[in-house]
Amino acid sequence: MNFPPLDFGRIRTYPLRERDNKVHRDELASPWQPGATFAAFLESLPRILIGNDFRALVTATADAVRNHRPVLVMMGAHPIKCGLNPILLDLIRRGVINSLAFNGAGAIHDFELALIGATSEDVQHGLNDGSFGMIDETGRLMNAALADGVAQGIGAGRALGEAIVKGIFPCKQLSLLHAGVTSNIPVTVHIAIGTDIIHQHPTTDGAVLGEASHLDFQTLAAVIAQLEGGVVLNIGSAVIMPEVFLKALTIARNLGHTVDHFTTATFDMNRHYRPLENIVRRPTAKGGQGYYIIGHHELLVPLWAAAVLEELK
Secondary structure, rough: OOOOOOOOOHHHOOHHHHHHOOHHHHHHOOOOOOOOOOOHHHHHHOOOOOHHHHHHHHHHHHHHHHHHOOOOEEEOHHHHHHHHHHHHHHHOOOOOOOEEEEEHHHHHHHHHHHOOOOOOOOOHHHHHHHHOOOOHHHHHHHHHHHOOOOOOOHHHHHHHHHHHHHHOOHHHHHHHHHHHOOOOOEEEOOOOOOOOOHHHHHOHHHHHHHHHHHHHHHHHHHHOOOOOOOOEEEEEEEEOHHHHHHHHHHHHHOOOOOOOEEEEEEEEEOHHHHHHHHHHHHHHHOOOOEEEEEEOOOHHHHHHHHHHHHHHO
C-alpha cells in the first residue's frame, strides 16, 4: 500500500469566537474568604458538572419539602457506620425526610446503636475463629421484635422501632428506627435472608423474616405511589434498595398512580450498575431527573443536608 503525505497546509480553521464553549467565566469557582457563611461557600462552588447536579438535587429536595411531597432516603448500613444518624435524625425532626428504607444490615447497626451506643465488629477477626456475627443480644432481641410485629401485622421497621421505644435502650435517641415511631414516619426494612448476622442466631424464623419484610415492601410501595414531585436519595446501597425500589415503582404505576416527575440521586463511593440503572436512569425516563454523585458518605450527606437547610431558610 502507498500512503502519500497529507497537505497540512490545507487544514481549515475557524475563529475562536464562533466555537460553542462548555465552560464560561461566570461558572468558575470563587476563592474562599475566611469567616464567610456556609451559604457563601455553596455559592462559591463551580457551576459545572457535579456542581450543577448537586445544586439541582438540593433545590429539588427543598421544593419537595415546600410542596409536601415525599423525600425518601434509602440506604445500606455504611451511612450508619459512618456516624450519620444525627444528621438524618435532625432532618426527620425538621420535616425534611419523611420516609426511610434500609437493607437488613442498616437496621442491625441502628438497633445496636440504640442498645449500646456502639456497633460494627471486626469481621476478619470473627471470621477467623467462627465468632463473626454470633452476638446473642442483637439476634435474640431483633428476632423477638420481628416475631412480635408479625403477630400484630406490623412490618419489620415499625416492629423494631416499637421494641426500641418500649424496651431498655439507653441510646435510643440515636436510632432512626426509634425516630420512625416517635415521628410517625414510615421506616421500612428490606431483608435478604442469609445476608445479616441475626440470621445466624438460633432464634431466627425464616417465615417471620419473609413476612416482616413483605409487609414493609407493601409500605414502601405506598410511599412511592405518592412520589410525584418528590425525591429519592439512595445512599450506599448497591444492590438491595435499587432492586426493591424498581419493583415498588412498578407496582405503583401498575395500580394507576402517576409517578413520572420526580428526582432521584445516588450517593456512593463507587459507580455501580444497579444504582445507575434502577435509581438514576430507568425510573426517571418518563420525565424525572436522576443524578449520580461520587464521594464519601461522611462528607456528601452532611453537605447535602446543610445545603438543603440553607435553601429552606
